[in-house]
Amino acid sequence: xxxxxxxxxxxxxxxxxxxxxxxxxxxxxxxxxxxxxxxxxxxxxxxxxxxxxxxxxxxxxxxxxxxxxxxxxxxxxxxxxxxxxxxxxxxxxxxxxxxxxxxxxxxxxxxxxxxxxxxxxxxxxxxxxxxxxxxxxxxxxxxxxxxxxxxxxxxxxxxxxxxxxxxxxx
Amino acid sequence: xxxxxxxxxxxxxxxxxxxxxxxxxxxxxxxxxxxxxxxxxxxxxxxxxxxxxxxxxxxxxxxxxxxxxxxxxxxxxxxxxxxxxxxxxxxxxxxxxxxxxxxxxxxxxxxxxxxxxxxxxxxxxxxxxxxxxxxxxxxxxxxxxxxxxxxxxxxxxxxxxxxxxxxxxxxxxxxxxxxxxxxxxxxxxxxxxxxxxxxxxxxxxxxxxxxxxxxxxxxxxxxxxxxxxxxxxxxxxxxxxxxxxxxxxxxxxxxxxxxxxxxxxxxxxxxxxxxxxxxxxxxxxxxxxxxxxxxxx
Numbered sequence: 001x002x003x004x005x006x007x008x009x010x011x012x013x014x015x016x017x018x019x020x021x022x023x024x025x026x027x028x029x030x031x032x033x034x035x036x037x038x039x040x041x042x043x044x045x046x047x048x049x050x051x052x053x054x055x056x057x058x059x060x061x062x063x064x065x066x067x068x069x070x071x072x073x074x075x076x077x078x079x080x081x082x083x084x085x086x087x088x089x090x091x092x093x094x095x096x097x098x099x100x101x102x103x104x105x106x107x108x109x110x111x112x113x114x115x116x117x118x119x120x121x122x123x124x125x126x127x128x129x130x131x132x133x134x135x136x137x138x139x140x141x142x143x144x145x146x147x148x149x150x151x152x153x154x155x156x157x158x159x160x161x162x163x164x165x166x167x168x169x170x
Numbered sequence: 171x172x173x174x175x176x177x178x179x180x181x182x183x184x185x186x187x188x189x190x191x192x193x194x195x196x197x198x199x200x201x202x203x204x205x206x207x208x209x210x211x212x213x214x215x216x217x218x219x220x221x222x223x224x225x226x227x228x229x230x231x232x233x234x235x236x237x238x239x240x241x242x243x244x245x246x247x248x249x250x251x252x253x254x255x256x257x258x259x260x261x262x263x264x265x266x267x268x269x270x271x272x273x274x275x276x277x278x279x280x281x282x283x284x285x286x287x288x289x290x291x292x293x294x295x296x297x298x299x300x301x302x303x304x305x306x307x308x309x310x311x312x313x314x315x316x317x318x319x320x321x322x323x324x325x326x327x328x329x330x331x332x333x334x335x336x337x338x339x340x341x342x343x344x345x346x347x348x349x350x351x352x353x354x355x356x357x358x359x360x361x362x363x364x365x366x367x368x369x370x371x372x373x374x375x376x377x378x379x380x381x382x383x384x385x386x387x388x389x390x391x392x393x394x395x396x397x398x399x400x401x402x403x404x405x406x407x408x409x410x411x412x413x414x415x416x417x418x419x420x421x422x423x424x425x426x427x428x429x430x431x432x433x434x435x436x437x438x439x440x441x442x443x444x445x446x447x448x449x450x451x452x453x454x455x456x457x458x459x460x461x462x463x464x465x466x467x
Binding site for chain 1: 174175178180183187189198202320321367368
């Protein structure tokens with residue numbers, strides 16, 4: 001398999017997941033397109049470093065996470081690569097349902113680290129071990145962060161009189 | 171999945187995988203038309219598999235190799251290896267491979283320094299499963315940014331440790347790493363990780379979480395292990411810290427949160443404070459020295 005074949009396979013397999021990852025964490029199609037573009041550009045440049053199998057997705061999440069954190073944007077690159085993608089992404093961006101606004105408010109009030117591990121667990125469906133690989137910490141630290149994040153969110157939600165929240169173990 | 175997870179999942183703004191439209195396919199083509207980075211030619215990396223550094227630890231104790239690729243002759247090396255560690259500088263991170271965890275800390279520091287990183291390294295005793303591990307990074311006084319610092323362990327690894335290290339390029343603050351060496355019998359381990367309050371188990375075939383202090387103490391003694399006690403306090407913001415206490419501070423019927431080996435012959439029993447344990451102390455007053463304390467510029 002050539003490097004081009006490998007990249008095409010990685011792109012086709014994981015474009016939907018990286019698209020979702022980016023869309024969940026950005027507020028505009030521009031930013032979503034940037035994250036997707038930068039992430040796969042990195043994968044192309046370093047295709048030899050991309051792990052085989054499903055671990056490739058965790059590797060891509062790790063790259064996307066850093067792209068997001070660093071907000072590295074290249075206007076030139078975006079103009080060339082992602083303008084059309086932005087238009088494709090712009091259609092029908094969903095909004096939070098009204099009856100979940102209190103959950104969104106509580107979620108937004110959490111520290112960034114808490115939001116990150118909760119999102120990776122609940123949106124990307126990652127285990128603690130996989131979260132550790134994406135964010136670059138130990139499995140124990142990831143478990144601990146996730147546990148604390150759940151407890152903090154439960155505490156915030158319990159301040160609403162009508163909420164009854166059950167905390168369980170993943 | 172618990173209620174909290176279900177609520178967070180309901181916030182997902184992109185719950186369904188998108189179809190790959192024509193613009194996404196154009197992006198793929200456009201990316202593949204951009205130049206790829208040159209492969210980092212390296213004498214210790216072949217076929218994507220990191221091999222152990224090919225230097226005899228005995229014969230090469232004083233040997234160090236620095237390889238500069240495309241850099242000014244006086245700038246930092248892009249790769250450096252000695253008998254203890256090899257470090258390669260990439261576009262976004264440093265790849266670190268530890269081959270001799272018991273080497274003198276100066277061997278590690280010289281390698282980091284060679285690739286342009288100002289770090290201090292302390293070789294510390296650790297539990298067997300953490301031997302070779304790179305601990306940290308720690309920025310005494312707190313990391314002030316911008317950017318991020320971190321270590322990501324890579325597996326599989328043919329050496330004692332393989333990992334990636336992220337540090338901002340122009341970080342002026344002191345950064346401390348630890349390298350885990352085998353602890354001697356009875357020597358207290360440096361804590362590589364925070365205790366996990368959702369429960370850790372030290373004993374094979376015996377779950378300590380949820381049992382009484384008396385039951386766990388009996389089991390530890392049956393296994394001829396010494397017992398140490400820590401109260402696990404949960405703060406108002408759902409953080410936690412532990413307080414080392416004597417046996418006299420602990421009641422037999424208090425409930426154990428979990429256990430962790432403190433040394434080869436002693437187990438720390440983490441306990442949920444029971445009736446009369448009170449009041450919660452100031453976490454700063456009960457903090458113990460950490461493995462990275464005492465290092466300065």
